[in-house]
Amino acid sequence: MITMDDIIREGHPTLRDVAKEVPIPPTAEDVALGKEMLQFLKNSQDPVKAEELHLRGGVGLAAPQLDSSKRIIAVHVPSVDPEKPENGISTVMYNPKVLSHSVQEACLGEGEGCLSVDREVPGYVVRAARITVSYYDAEGEKHKIRLKNYNAIVVQHEIDHINGIMFYDHIDEKNPLQLKDGVLVIE
Numbered sequence: 343m344i345t346m347d348d349i350i351r352e353g354h355p356t357l358r359d360v361a362k363e364v365p366i367p368p369t370a371e372d373v374a375l376g377k378e379m380l381q382f383l384k385n386s387q388d389p390v391k392a393e394e395l396h397l398r399g400g401v402g403l404a405a406p407q408l409d410s411s412k413r414i415i416a417v418h419v420p421s422v423d424p425e426k427p428e429n430g431i432s433t434v435m436y437n438p439k440v441l442s443h444s445v446q447e448a449c450l451g452e453g454e455g456c457l458s459v460d461r462e463v464p465g466y467v468v469r470a471a472r473i474t475v476s477y478y479d480a481e482g483e484k485h486k487i488r489l490k491n492y493n494a495i496v497v498q499h500e501i502d503h504i505n506g507i508m509f510y511d512h513i514d515e516k517n518p519l520q521l522k523d524g525v526l527v528i529e
């Protein structure tokens with residue numbers, strides 16, 4: 343079971359590597375890793391388990407954060423509206439790829455956090471508001487999905503990880519809290 347001890351922190355060189363594509367269909371090892379990553383996110387959002395296992399809450403995790411330089415990400419974003427479960431996303435993506443994105447940009451109003459960054463880094467992380475992503479699932483089936491708002495932000499944050507990019511690389515150092523016109527602020 344993955345705990346915080348398995349998550350490498352900023353400064354560890356693997357976080358800056360470009361991760362390698364995994365064979366499709368994924369190997370049994372990569373399927374097991376993906377399952378563990380998703381379970382970690384679910385545990386991290388469960389008040390009892392998070393307390394018991396001292397987990398920081400997360401909605402996304404990338405294999406490089408476990409010192410495994412592979413293009414595998416897990417996202418478990420609960421829908422804010424229980425009546426619309428389809429607004430959340432819970433899946434493991436193998437070799438995810440952003441096929442296209444909106445010109446429109448968006449950011450989280452409260453900035454971004456990362457399980458590999460043990461400090462608050464204030465500032466807006468401006469990303470595409472909508473993306474079209476292709477990826478393979480654990481069975482090796484290809485998917486092509488459109489994401490928007492929070493789901494799009496999270497998947498972009500995790501795909502950054504498999505490209506060696508940290509969220510604060512996107513923050514404007516001079517004006518971290520300045521917003522260009524037209525950037526959608528997601529609360």
Ligand SMILES: CNC(=O)c1cccc(C)c1Nc1nc(N2CCN(c3ccccc3Cl)CC2)nc(N2CSC[C@H]2C(=O)NC)n1
Pocket residue numbers: 386387388398399400401402450452453454455456457462463464495496499500
């Ligand atoms: C500096 N200000 C901030 O961090 C920040 C500050 C306020 C609000 C937000 C919204 C912020 N931002 C931010 N909050 C999150 N969570 C909110 C808490 N939540 C969670 C925690 C516990 C149980 C269940 C859950 Cl659901 C887990 C997710 N997650 C991310 N990111 C950036 S994209 C990948 C994603 C990630 O999983 N990071 C570990 N950013």
Ligand code: NI
Pocket residue numbers: 455456457458499503
């Ligand atoms: Ni992160």
